[in-house]
Amino acid sequence: MNRLKQLFEKKKNNILSIYFTAGYPEIGATLKIAEALEKSGADFLEIGFPYSDPLADGPVIQKSSHVAIENGMTLKVLFEQLKDLRSKISIPVLLMGYANPMIQFGVSNFCKAAKEVGVDGVIVPDLPLYEYEELYKDDFISNRLSNIFLVTPQTSEERIRKIDELSNGFIYLLSSSSTTGKDLNTSDAIGDYYNRVKNMNLKNPLIIGFGISDQKSFERANQYANGAIVGTAFVKTLGNENDYLAQIPEFIRKIRA
Amino acid sequence: MNYRIDDRGYYGDFGGAYIPEMLYPNIEELRNEYLKIIAQPDFQEEFKSLLKDYVGRPSPLFLAKRLSEKYGAQIYLKREDLNHTGAHKINNTIGQIILAEKLGKKRIIAETGAGQHGVATATVCALKGLECVIYMGEVDIQRQAPNVARMKMMGAKVVPATSGSKTLKDATNEAMRDWINNPVDTHYIIGSVVGPHPYPEMVSLFQSIISEETKKQLIEHTGNDQPDYVLACVGGGSNAMGMFYHFLDDENVKLIGAEAAGLGVNSGHSAATSVLGKEGVLHGSRTILMQTEDGQVTEPYSISAGLDYPGIGPQHAHLHKVKRVEYVSITDDEAMQASLELSKLEGIIPAIESAHALAQLKKMTFKKEDVVVICLSGRGDKDLDTFMKYFNL
Numbered sequence: 001m002n003r004l005k006q007l008f009e010k011k012k013n014n015i016l017s018i019y020f021t022a023g024y025p026e027i028g029a030t031l032k033i034a035e036a037l038e039k040s041g042a043d044f045l046e047i048g049f050p051y052s053d054p055l056a057d058g059p060v061i062q063k064s065s066h067v068a069i070e071n072g073m074t075l076k077v078l079f080e081q082l083k084d085l086r087s088k089i090s091i092p093v094l095l096m097g098y099a100n101p102m103i104q105f106g107v108s109n110f111c112k113a114a115k116e117v118g119v120d121g122v123i124v125p126d127l128p129l130y131e132y133e134e135l136y137k138d139d140f141i142s143n144r145l146s147n148i149f150l151v152t153p154q155t156s157e158e159r160i161r162k163i164d165e166l167s168n169g170f171i172y173l174l175s176s177s178s179t180t181g182k183d184l185n186t187s188d189a190i191g192d193y194y195n196r197v198k199n200m201n202l203k204n205p206l207i208i209g210f211g212i213s214d215q216k217s218f219e220r221a222n223q224y225a226n227g228a229i230v231g232t233a234f235v236k237t238l239g240n241e242n243d244y245l246a247q248i249p250e251f252i253r254k255i256r257a
Numbered sequence: 258m259n260y261r262i263d264d265r266g267y268y269g270d271f272g273g274a275y276i277p278e279m280l281y282p283n284i285e286e287l288r289n290e291y292l293k294i295i296a297q298p299d300f301q302e303e304f305k306s307l308l309k310d311y312v313g314r315p316s317p318l319f320l321a322k323r324l325s326e327k328y329g330a331q332i333y334l335k336r337e338d339l340n341h342t343g344a345h346k347i348n349n350t351i352g353q354i355i356l357a358e359k360l361g362k363k364r365i366i367a368e369t370g371a372g373q374h375g376v377a378t379a380t381v382c383a384l385k386g387l388e389c390v391i392y393m394g395e396v397d398i399q400r401q402a403p404n405v406a407r408m409k410m411m412g413a414k415v416v417p418a419t420s421g422s423k424t425l426k427d428a429t430n431e432a433m434r435d436w437i438n439n440p441v442d443t444h445y446i447i448g449s450v451v452g453p454h455p456y457p458e459m460v461s462l463f464q465s466i467i468s469e470e471t472k473k474q475l476i477e478h479t480g481n482d483q484p485d486y487v488l489a490c491v492g493g494g495s496n497a498m499g500m501f502y503h504f505l506d507d508e509n510v511k512l513i514g515a516e517a518a519g520l521g522v523n524s525g526h527s528a529a530t531s532v533l534g535k536e537g538v539l540h541g542s543r544t545i546l547m548q549t550e551d552g553q554v555t556e557p558y559s560i561s562a563g564l565d566y567p568g569i570g571p572q573h574a575h576l577h578k579v580k581r582v583e584y585v586s587i588t589d590d591e592a593m594q595a596s597l598e599l600s601k602l603e604g605i606i607p608a609i610e611s612a613h614a615l616a617q618l619k620k621m622t623f624k625k626e627d628v629v630v631i632c633l634s635g636r637g638d639k640d641l642d643t644f645m646k647y648f649n650l
Contacts (some may be wrong), residue, residue, distance in 0.1 A: 055437075100539070102552070
């Protein structure tokens with residue numbers, strides 16, 4: 001059983017995941033940030049591998065990707081850095097990024113390398129269900145990687161069921177159809193959508209992401225789901241401060257408060 | 258050999274819809290509806306009537322006698338440059354605006370590089386009274402001021418793309434981000450045969466009017482609807498797909514696509530995707546694109562902004578792989594000389610994009626009776642500034 005499944009068996013609510021871009025704000029930051037996050041109480045991590053054309057991302061994460069590429073971050077470098085991952089970090093770790101860098105690396109090689117360094121799952125927003133199922137599923141499964149799919153307020157019930165069937169980690173519930181870094185959708189309709197998905201009694205846990213930036217939005221997300229993901233707000237903090245590591249405990253404490 | 262799309266949305270190994278889940282409902286709606294809507298009689302009636310009375314179709318097929326004499330062949334020019342707005346781009350925007358209306362969309366977005374597709378989109382939005390937002394790289398906005406002014410005159414809002422390299426690929430990213438954030442009321446008019454399925458197929462369908470007319474016109478001119486050679490320039494590849502469309506299964510017709518080599522294929526400043534690119538995913542489809550070893554998209558270069566794109570449409574990638582179309586590379590200098598040559602020989606100033614196809618003539622040997630069709634995809638008015646600088650006019 002991978003670490004992600006263990007986490008979800010142990011903890012049913014208020015799960016906090018943090019996204020950050022590998023190689024940002026400096027090339028050597030990746031593992032230092034991961035360690036600080038674990039120490040500060042994050043439940044699992046999403047490490048972004050940068051892409052030049054991240055079309056699901058808003059300006060903050062775009063910029064972090066751009067800087068990371070400039071800093072020399074590549075998948076090769078990242079897997080090299082992650083060799084020490086499991087001697088330092090015990091919480092679940094996912095990799096998140098776009099299809100093209102993964103395809104260039106070779107999806108099979110990518111999955112093997114991820115397993116070797118102790119990664120538990122992968123989120124690739126632009127890898128469609130059909131291609132995953134037809135071309136890549138076996139690579140993911142044989143390397144015991146959870147592939148995480150997104151669900152939006154516009155996703156049909158039939159498709160959510162299909163996603164649930166193909167998922168083996170959690171379902172990434174988007175707070176609205178948007179790029180990353182927008183404010184949390186707080187309309188009444190959004191509560192209906194969360195409840196609709198919750199009442200489908202899916203086999204996978206639900207984690208809400210996009211627009212979760214502070215204690216208030218984290219709390220609201222947890223009324224409906226098992227936990228939530230903070231990305232843009234954290235990446236912004238990393239970019240604001242010279243001593244970016246020192247800010248991390250305070251950032252997590254504020255969200256958990 | 259099958260050159261067409263299959264029911265999974267692929268051309269051989271290329272195509273598909275590599276899109277984030279947020280775009281799935283939009284793409285699914287289009288995929289389910291576009292063929293049905295296009296087949297409706299009232300769609301066809303309106304499409305044909307606008308192409309005739311508004312765009313000015315059919316565009317002439319012109320036997321260029323002095324050019325023919327020079328190269329020792331029968332050279333015909335398909336005059337897409339005579340369309341309203343000056344290029345083939347409007348064939349597609351007319352089709353998509355009627356489609357968008359039938360889908361009940363209230364707001365139109367588009368990307369543009371040189372501004373030709375932006376102008377063609379702003380034009381049809383004005384015609385239909387729909388809100389229009391055009392994404393254009395900040396760098397291109399400065400390079401193409403007259404087209405920016407045209408779009409604004411027709412009521413479009415031009416939004417600078419300030420991310421990445423601030424050119425066409427980033428304008429495309431921004432348009433897709435807009436669509437993600439406005440999934441219900443907005444239709445995205447993609448300007449080339451790129452993007453997630455069904456865009457490449459839909460755009461080539463709308464552009465296929467070019468080869469449909471050409472075949473009829475060839476019969477009038479020569480008594481035979483099959484020429485020996487068909488040439489077109491390829492950036493994303495929409496005029497080329499329109500020009501090749503009805504010739505794909507005529508295996509004896511040689512099809513040639515001219516890509517922009519920029520300063521030279523190996524100069525580091527080129528847009529010759531079929532030579533320099535590798536298979537991957539760009540803007541929602543699996544295709545050939547220029548990229549680093551790590552899969553980061555690299556910045557292309559061409560003197561002609563319309564060919565300055567790091568990928569090619571997925572059907573072109575397939576036609577390249579199965580060798581149905583020969584893709585050649587033409588440098589800036591070769592294209593500029595070909596522009597001047599056509600201007601002097603025929604009194605037609607071509608767009609620098611189209612001149613890439615013309616420049617290939619010099620590299621070929623013909624028999625006197627060979628029939629050659631070249632897609633003159635656009636006119637050169639928009640390039641006057643570049644011509645003035647290049648030739649010291």
